[in-house]
Amino acid sequence: MWAAANTPEANAKKGRKGEHHPNWAVIGSKSLSSHGYVKVKTESGWEYEHRVVTGALPGEDVHHRDEDKINNNPINLERLSPSEHAQLHRQKQLER
Numbered sequence: 491m492w493a494a495a496n497t498p499e500a501n502a503k504k505g506r507k508g509e510h511h512p513n514w515a516v517i518g519s520k521s522l523s524s525h526g527y528v529k530v531k532t533e534s535g536w537e538y539e540h541r542v543v544t545g546a547l548p549g550e551d552v553h554h555r556d557e558d559k560i561n562n563n564p565i566n567l568e569r570l571s572p573s574e575h576a577q578l579h580r581q582k583q584l585e586r
């Protein structure tokens with residue numbers, strides 16, 4: 491249910507207006523970023539879904555606990571400072 495099923499391409503095929511505008515998408519539409527993250531269309535534009543879900547502030551990082559970038563279930567996400575986040579990933583590296 492967190493997959494990018496509701497992409498702009500999929501919406502365009504439904505024949506709604508605005509389909510010729512590349513950036514057009516209904517609010518709540520989802521798209522996969524080039525980095526493998528889910529982006530969601532909000533009233534202020536395209537945002538990373540994991541940031542919208544957690545309400546992350548500018549300067550905060552969001553960590554995916556299971557390291558699955560598209561699993562944006564709130565229980566999989568954790569807001570961290572960039573330094574906490576980097577440390578957490580260093581610890582994970584050492585565990586391998």
Ligand SMILES: [Zn+2]
Pocket residue numbers: 552553554575579
């Ligand atoms: Zn992380």
